[in-house]
Amino acid sequence: MTKNSPVSRSGRFGSGPGADVAQFTESISFDWRLWRQDIIGSIAHATMLEKIGILSESELSEITQSLEQIGQEIEDGKFAWKPELEDVHMNIESALTARTKAGAKLHTGRSRNDQVALDLRMWVRDEILELHQEIRLLQRALVSFGRKNVKAVIPGYTHLQRAQPVYFAHHLLAYVEMLDRDYDRFADSFQRVNVCPLGSGAIAGSTLPLDREFVAAFLGFVDAGDKPVVTANSMDAVSDRDFVIEFSSAAALLAVHLSRLAEDMILWASSEFNFIKIGDAYTTGSSLMPQKKNPDVAELTRGKSGRVIGNLVSLLVLLKGLPMTYNRDLQEDKERLFDTADTVRACTRLMAGMIGATSVNLDHCARAAGDPTLLATDLADYLVKKGVAFRQAHHSVGSLVALAEARKKTLSQLTVAEYRSIDAHFAADVKGLFDLNKAFAARNSTGAPGTAEVKKQLMRWEKSLRVESEA
Ligand code: ARG
Numbered sequence: 407m408t409k410n411s412p413v414s415r416s417g418r419f420g421s422g423p424g425a426d427v428a429q430f431t432e433s434i435s436f437d438w439r440l441w442r443q444d445i446i447g448s449i450a451h452a453t454m455l456e457k458i459g460i461l462s463e464s465e466l467s468e469i470t471q472s473l474e475q476i477g478q479e480i481e482d483g484k485f486a487w488k489p490e491l492e493d494v495h496m497n498i499e500s501a502l503t504a505r506t507k508a509g510a511k512l513h514t515g516r517s518r519n520d521q522v523a524l525d526l527r528m529w530v531r532d533e534i535l536e537l538h539q540e541i542r543l544l545q546r547a548l549v550s551f552g553r554k555n556v557k558a559v560i561p562g563y564t565h566l567q568r569a570q571p572v573y574f575a576h577h578l579l580a581y582v583e584m585l586d587r588d589y590d591r592f593a594d595s596f597q598r599v600n601v602c603p604l605g606s607g608a609i610a611g612s613t614l615p616l617d618r619e620f621v622a623a624f625l626g627f628v629d630a631g632d633k634p635v636v637t638a639n640s641m642d643a644v645s646d647r648d649f650v651i652e653f654s655s656a657a658a659l660l661a662v663h664l665s666r667l668a669e670d671m672i673l674w675a676s677s678e679f680n681f682i683k684i685g686d687a688y689t690t691g692s693s694l695m696p697q698k699k700n701p702d703v704a705e706l707t708r709g710k711s712g713r714v715i716g717n718l719v720s721l722l723v724l725l726k727g728l729p730m731t732y733n734r735d736l737q738e739d740k741e742r743l744f745d746t747a748d749t750v751r752a753c754t755r756l757m758a759g760m761i762g763a764t765s766v767n768l769d770h771c772a773r774a775a776g777d778p779t780l781l782a783t784d785l786a787d788y789l790v791k792k793g794v795a796f797r798q799a800h801h802s803v804g805s806l807v808a809l810a811e812a813r814k815k816t817l818s819q820l821t822v823a824e825y826r827s828i829d830a831h832f833a834a835d836v837k838g839l840f841d842l843n844k845a846f847a848a849r850n851s852t853g854a855p856g857t858a859e860v861k862k863q864l865m866r867w868e869k870s871l872r873v874e875s876e877a
Pocket of ligand 1: 433437493518519522732734736737738
């Protein structure tokens, strides 16, 4: 802050801070990103000040026009940000005051404390809407991928050991479900973000007859019934960053989901699994080993979840020891928030692109899913249907697996006589059990990977996500 700055804080400071202090305390290098929200918020505030008689009509129109001009200059990259003016709020107000004398009245009844809270809420609000779209795009990519490979089957895994056969689409739809919960979490947090703090002043409101509801309605801080929603406690309003933490928390969980999907894809793309081939655009080669094709985008998605989780923890720690109300520490919220938002948006978007560029190695998948051991549970169910208690049936099938291993056969290669040597309830029809089509036909309770049920779920998602179905 220079002494003669147009928005100098007061006559109180004899000299500005030294260069090192200015550099340490500035936030313009990152909070310039709030410019759009800052300008809209100021126009709303000025409009209200005119309404309550503090600004004249012509002062309001000068302020509004100048702010719009400044916005245009920023948009065009022609605005000269001044680090000595500390942050986005001071930069814009200073530029405004340089253009119109009326600018000096804009900050009436307002503090940077409620101003930054307002800007940040509007920024998070916009970001949620953008992220919502990205999540939908990824869900659509997953559903389309499942539809395209609707016949593909793979082993489902627990403990990363082959467990039971599933449709590939069923596995993908698991992520569509996770992403839907992410979508809902952001939507839910939106209600708490969408509350207008302006009018709270530095800490204790204002003696001026500010019309907070007018500002809230002007800026779209309204409930489902279009009623303006404003914060109810000025001290809470200027020090609350719960909405930043909620956003970061929902984002961290989204990042974790993306990381798990990335990990599945990395495994599937390995020679050991060989279930999928990721398109060249999403992989890179090795500088040393000519044969390598590395799934870098998936690996970075997995890796970047770490910093998104770290950002959430940083924000929680940032808040935990703060006495009421605003403390400069809060300036540290922005880089964590921006980094989280940028990271999850990029990861979600690239994952959607990568899914679209991935193909399934159908025969490899079929071979892996055709492992008869995966139907051991079906064998136990067979016995249950003949009246055997499940625990006993489980034991018998375990003995069958051991027998097959000892005789170097698969479960399906054992003879009916061998089956009956373990449990006399087995009959000739047991051999029909290893037909995967039949196995899938028999799994049709809600949420199971049966043929009809997976098709039903695919169609449900196609309808709700309005995915063009090729079927
Ligand atoms: N740059 C500050 C922040 O990001 C704006 C609020 C400053 N308020 C103050 N009283 N110093 O938190």
